[in-house]
Amino acid sequence: MDLPTAAAHGVALAERVIASVEADPSRLDLGPSPWAGPRVSAAPAPLPADAPAAAVFPSGRPLPPSLRRWLAFDSGLLRRSGWFGPGHRFTPRTLGRLARDEFGDGWGACFEPLSARFDECFLLPGGSDSRRVLATNSVDAYGEYPVFALDVDDLPCVELMYPGLDVYLADTAGIVTRGGPGYSALADDPAYGPRMLTHARQVFAGAFGEECLG
Structure with a gap:
């Protein structure tokens, strides 16, 4: 498919994004997670071209173009x-397994019913109390998979945050600005709104998130 x-x-x-990192590789630009360290530690470490992960995900789904370039x-x-x-x-992990690992069994169990959809x-x-998760269960016109926010601050929920790893990387590098409040603010963005809607239709029947009540 031509993208x-x-x-x-x-x-x-x-x-x-890569150009911005090369200009300042030690910059702590991962939003509210400075403990994640700089985007690149010491010198960049490219993934070997013959590594299994350089081809496809374990599910057989293709890597998104932005991930291939980043790796x-x-x-x-x-x-x-x-x-x-x-x-x-x-x-990879299912959404339920990842949520349990990050939030513990109590909150994490709320996400378990979504594991079949987010496998x-x-x-x-x-994030701080929330987490960012790339899931390979939806693909847009650019061959990119969505990035979701998992939140347990009030009601546990999963919400579409970025239409792809490309936009996630660009936002955390300060190249893209998410205007407006809420995780799904990019739904109203002229450039990224159509991609957000594509994923919303595929994953949440047109909504941009879902509460996880276990």
């Missing part, structure tokens, strides 16, 4: 978030 390209999306946007630049950021096991192999998830740096 549409534009400077605000996909590989082109990932390239802009060709550096794998350290995602490795620190538990994306890889021995032999550079991906180590291949990866933690991303970001």
Whole structure:
């Protein structure tokens, strides 16, 4: 499939993030998670081109273009978030398993009923009481998978936050600004709103989030 390209999306946007990191690799720019460390530790550590993770996810779903480009630049950021096991192999979790690992069995159990729908998830740096999660259960016109926020501050919920890893990386690098309050603020963005809506329709029947009541 030929994917549409534009400077605000996909590989082109990932390239802009990489350029900003190369200009200041030690910058702590991961929003409210400074403990995640700099985006690149020491020198960038590209994923070997022949690594199993360089091809497809364990589910057989293709890697999004922005992830392919990012891993060709550096794998350290995602490795620190538990994306890889021995032999550079991906180590995905279901949403329920990831939530239990991050929030404990009490709050985490609320997300377990969504595990069948979110069966291949990866933690991303970001958030304090909330978490950022890339899930491979929906794909948009740019070949990108959505990034969700998991929150247990009031009612446990999962909400669409970014239409792809490309936009997540760009937001945390200060290249993209999420206007307005709420996790799904990009739904009203002229550039990213259509992509957000694509994922919302595929995952939440048109809504941008769902409460997780166990």
